[in-house]
Amino acid sequence: MGKTTLACATAMSYAHSGQRVLIASMDQAHSLGDALGFRFPHDPGTVAGITSILPGLDVIEIDSLALLEDRFRDAVRVLAGAGHEHGIDLAALDPAELTGLPGVQELLMLIEIADFADEDDWDVIVVDCPPSADMLRIITAPDTLLGYLDRLWPAHARALSVAGPDLRRIVLATTVERIAAAVRSVRDLLADHARTGAHLITGPERVAVAESARMRSAAALLGLRLDDVVVNKVLPEVPETGAEHPAARWYLDRRAEQLDMIADLRRRLSGVPVIVAPHSGPEPIGPTALQALARLVDSRANRVVPGADPMLGDEANTGPARAGAPSVQLESGAGLHSVFTLRMRLPVVDPATLRLGRVEDDLIVGADGVRRRLPLAPVLRRCTVDGAELDGEQLVVRFRPDPEVWPR
Structure with missing residues (x-):
């Protein structure tokens, strides 16, 4: 009895209570049909559609490679429609060659899930995810891509390109901005505790x-x-x-x-x-056995x-554990003698793995093999890190004003 079986049982429970449910599999092992005792109709080279197996219960197995090929063809058509030479022949590329780019397939699957969540067809979406290590990589993909994108081609520079006279840059900037907007929607959905658990x-x-x-x-x-x-x-x-x-x-x-x-x-x-x-x-x-489970x-x-x-x-x-967003407060002092604290819930298993770093206006926090880049509040961007400690399940980072940039 694997995780896919339990995901199906969870979906069955929601459906039995009268809610409209979609089970979406992101696990490329694609054992969803095996657990349901159902064979999905699928044409090779096409993106699989949603199939209804019971009243109020729909299912889909997301084929990341087929999704990549479909989105790649769309991008080629858009760029070709600009009517300009782009310096490379995109049509000469095989979409399968893009599968080696980190996070591409995972992001496309997440964007697909986010699109489903924005529709009004279901009350609950149960996502059958890959094993934990792969899922962590998927979850961190949106922030990783947006971070790289903002450093390589910031949003204000893309906006200037859209407003400029060069049709090539307009098309490219518009396409990149559409991608960024889709990835931001995924990031926001994952972080929304009212919608995602x-x-x-x-x-x-x-x-x-x-x-x-x-x-x-x-x-x-x-x-x-x-x-x-x-x-x-x-x-x-x-x-x-x-x-x-x-x-x-x-x-x-x-x-x-x-x-x-x-x-x-x-x-x-x-x-x-x-x-x-x-x-x-x-x-x-099958449905009967899964309902019993x-x-x-x-x-x-x-x-x-x-x-x-x-x-x-x-x-x-019995209550859900909620990972609160970091909070910032003035701990003591005033002006250049102020001490600010950033607190966030972080139940670290091995304190020896805790790592902190500073990159421009972001704080890098790592623990137990996972790292996250946290944008600092405006007041902390003018400060330097003075120290950090674990207070039970709370990470406490202290900041002091940087005399060189602190307003006088």
Whole structure:
């Protein structure tokens, strides 16, 4: 029972409550059809469309290469329509050659998802994502591209090109600005806690628990709303009758180990709901089996009073963990003697991995293998970093005015 199966079960739960749901797969393994017991109609070389499999439940497997080829053909047509020589023959390029450019396919898939979210056809969009390491790269792609673009060709320079007399530059600047606007919409959608949340799928093993803690740190640093963690394939409780048999003893010992891992996960991820998906035996395939699984892992069934079965958790862990945006305040002093603090929630797993840097008007924060570039508030752009510390799950960075640029 993999993450795709659980994504389908989640979508089934929403659909069963009467909401209009779209399941969109970004995982290029494309096991969505396998989990649903459904074969998607698809013509090679074309972008797959949306298919309705049940009333109120639509699905799509996003083929990033087909999407890239389709968007590339559109770009070639636009630039060719300018009627000028561009210095290169875009038609001589194979779209497949562009797949090696970092983040291109991922961004196109995210833009496609954002377009779906802007439509009024669905109440909920459930996105089946790739494994955690790949997903982190996808999530950071919008900020990375926009950062590079603003440094190489700033927005004000693009605006001047659009208003200029050179038709080539007008077309190119307009095209780039359309791309930037689409990427900004993706970035804003991911950061909007009212619209977007993440569900982390993990296993009841020590390595998986450690990775989940790092993913929580990454979600906080990247500004994502982490709604819950689902622990997959947990052995269900059985009577201890006949426990002297080696197979029964192994089962009970293995389940005890899993419960210990779940308890450890709850300690590490305090404040994040931890939901258990029990091992269902046969792989749940098709709508009927997925609906049954959805009832088992419904978060409401995992909310009980403290002291109950450790598989279920406690009432204190039912609220979503929200990664707040950085806040800035004056801590002390005035004028050149001021001390400002920037605070942001950052539950770092390994404090030794914490790194800070300054590039122009941005603060670079890295932790647990993830890095983010944070634009500084205007008052902090005239300051230098005076020090930083971790205060529990808060990163506190102190700034002092730079005498050379501070207004007098």
